[in-house]
Amino acid sequence: MKALLLTAALAFAGAWMSPPAMPVDTYPKNPNIDALHYAFTLELSDTTDRLAGELALDVRFVGPGVRAVRLDLISASAALSGKGMIVSEVRVNTRKVAFTHVNNVLLVPLDSAPAVNTKARVVVRYHGIPATGLKIGNNRYGDRTFFSDNWPDKARHWLPTIDHVGDKATSEFIVSAPAHYQVVSNGRQVESTDLPGTRRRTHWKNSVPISPWLYVLGVARFAMQQVDTFDGKPIETWVYTQDRDAGFADFATPTKDVLAFYSDYVGPFAYERLANIQSNSVSGGMEAASAILYSESSVSGTGSVRWRNVVIHEIAHQWFGNAVTEADWDDVWLSEGFATYFTLLYIEHAYGRDEFLRSLHASRNTVMSFAAKNPAYTIIHKNLSRMEDVTSSHTYQKGSWTLHMLRGVLGSAAFQRGIRAYYATHFNSTATTADFRRAMEEASGQELGWFFEQWLYQPGTLKIDGTWRYEAAAKQLRITLNQTPTDGRLFTMPIEVGVFSNGQPVPTVERLRVTEQRHVFTLSVPSAPDSVRLDPNMWVLMDATFTRQP
Numbered sequence: 018m019k020a021l022l023l024t025a026a027l028a029f030a031g032a033w034m035s036p037p038a039m040p041v042d043t044y045p046k047n048p049n050i051d052a053l054h055y056a057f058t059l060e061l062s063d064t065t066d067r068l069a070g071e072l073a074l075d076v077r078f079v080g081p082g083v084r085a086v087r088l089d090l091i092s093a094s095a096a097l098s099g100k101g102m103i104v105s106e107v108r109v110n111t112r113k114v115a116f117t118h119v120n121n122v123l124l125v126p127l128d129s130a131p132a133v134n135t136k137a138r139v140v141v142r143y144h145g146i147p148a149t150g151l152k153i154g155n156n157r158y159g160d161r162t163f164f165s166d167n168w169p170d171k172a173r174h175w176l177p178t179i180d181h182v183g184d185k186a187t188s189e190f191i192v193s194a195p196a197h198y199q200v201v202s203n204g205r206q207v208e209s210t211d212l213p214g215t216r217r218r219t220h221w222k223n224s225v226p227i228s229p230w231l232y233v234l235g236v237a238r239f240a241m242q243q244v245d246t247f248d249g250k251p252i253e254t255w256v257y258t259q260d261r262d263a264g265f266a267d268f269a270t271p272t273k274d275v276l277a278f279y280s281d282y283v284g285p286f287a288y289e290r291l292a293n294i295q296s297n298s299v300s301g302g303m304e305a306a307s308a309i310l311y312s313e314s315s316v317s318g319t320g321s322v323r324w325r326n327v328v329i330h331e332i333a334h335q336w337f338g339n340a341v342t343e344a345d346w347d348d349v350w351l352s353e354g355f356a357t358y359f360t361l362l363y364i365e366h367a368y369g370r371d372e373f374l375r376s377l378h379a380s381r382n383t384v385m386s387f388a389a390k391n392p393a394y395t396i397i398h399k400n401l402s403r404m405e406d407v408t409s410s411h412t413y414q415k416g417s418w419t420l421h422m423l424r425g426v427l428g429s430a431a432f433q434r435g436i437r438a439y440y441a442t443h444f445n446s447t448a449t450t451a452d453f454r455r456a457m458e459e460a461s462g463q464e465l466g467w468f469f470e471q472w473l474y475q476p477g478t479l480k481i482d483g484t485w486r487y488e489a490a491a492k493q494l495r496i497t498l499n500q501t502p503t504d505g506r507l508f509t510m511p512i513e514v515g516v517f518s519n520g521q522p523v524p525t526v527e528r529l530r531v532t533e534q535r536h537v538f539t540l541s542v543p544s545a546p547d548s549v550r551l552d553p554n555m556w557v558l559m560d561a562t563f564t565r566q567p
């Protein structure tokens with residue numbers, strides 16, 4: 018579903034203010050506990066949707082006074098028709114302990130507050146039928162499958178976790194299932210062993226810290242192909258056995274070229290492999306780290322441009338959202354806006370500027386339509402409390418446009434320096450919008466509070482009504498730009514003007530700076546222009562008219 022917010026835009030292949038202090042994070046977590054490693058052992062069956070699970074969680078205590086470990090785990094309840102998880106036993110450092118599992122919170126008490134920087138292992142045994150998070154059911158061929166769908170906070174429906182976007186840990190999945198299935202997950206496979214009774218044990222281990230919503234599990238009758246390698250790491254395709262030929266063809270490209278482009282532009286690929294996986298748990302794409310899920314309809318054998326662009330978008334997430342993760346859901350644009358714009362950057366690189374501009378124009382239309390219906394909406398959430406509201410088309414498209422405008426303000430070279438520095442600083446960790454701003458300011462030598470404030474923390478877009486007139490006697494071009502305030506606010510923005518003369522296809526470009534409600538600019542131009550165009554290179558997100566004045 019997430020990637021479907023992207024595809025509409027890719028169907029075409031004032032005065033400075035400090036950003037306000039971010040509100041207190043409302044999502045429950047353990048501020049003094051750091052999850053280090055999750056090991057999930059799961060038993061799956063064809064005769065029931067009930068799973069049996071065991072979690073072994075290694076934690077480190079990073080602050081004083083911790084008296085309990087809090088885990089998110091959806092409780093079995095009548096409201097869920099009996100679905101949910103039931104905890105049967107909890108141990109701390111091998112010792113069995115009492116626990117409470119109420120209102121979807123598993124609370125594991127500690128005898129005493131551990132010393133700072135000490136560690137503990139928490140083992141949880143549980144069972145139940147997931148209401149969501151792990152979809153158990155038939156695929157489009159009528160075959161039984163098991164596929165995860167953890168976005169944004171549904172891992173807790175089947176996995177005991179500190180289910181917070183900012184809490185990253187390494188992980189492993191040890192899955193026992195009927196032997197006619199193959200099992201795929203994050204990281205690299207370290208074991209596949211046939212067991213008595215026509216069952217198979219499969220063990221995947223992920224050595225790179227990621228957030229819980231990025232954990233993935235797929236259990237199905239798969240055809241798997243190792244397509245290639247990148248930087249010594251496997252590139253794989255996993256599709257239903259019936260879709261072997263079509264799926265292998267559809268996912269053969271452009272994965273390797275995309276990995277190379279982002280590695281060169283941004284920084285190193287973080288994970289041990291990259292797998293593209295057909296599934297029936299998502300309707301678009303889901304960027305699970307190292308193992309991306311796509312809708313089963315992504316496979317057609319036609320090499321669809323739409324699905325090609327979804328693949329590019331989900332691979333971009335391996336850098337933004339996965340390797341560098343937003344510290345809080347209020348900053349989700351650091352994931353979705355970035356992946357959307359970096360999809361466009363790859364399109365510009367691989368398929369040309371014209372396709373890039375067509376996609377950018379479609380994205381602009383999406384932004385304007387959403388803004389007209391939601392005039393108070395800001396990209397950065399203000400203490401988001403409903404996870405249903407975590408993303409919108411603005412998170413994707415206006416977030417993408419904000420990066421594009423920043424590139425226009427700074428220049429492409431400084432923009433890339435800032436991106437690379439931001440990625441290197443927060444690699445396999447978390448970041449905030451303030452962190453990103455700091456990286457871009459250091460890379461460019463410019464103060465950018467005015468830019469971040471108006472495009473991320475405030476709603477609206479720039480609205481310009483402009484005219485131009487050539488005054489032959491003075492050999493001057495007179496340009497008038499009138500800005501319509503947004504909720505009484507005026508935008509500050511550099512805007513280019515392209516002057517086309519003597520039949521030349523490439524204009525002379527001048528950069529003007531809009532700060533007030535009305536500006537009159539004069540430019541020396543030796544002869545009457547053929548035409549004058551506002552923002553000829555499409556760098557500014559604005560609703561603009563610009564006409565010749567008689």
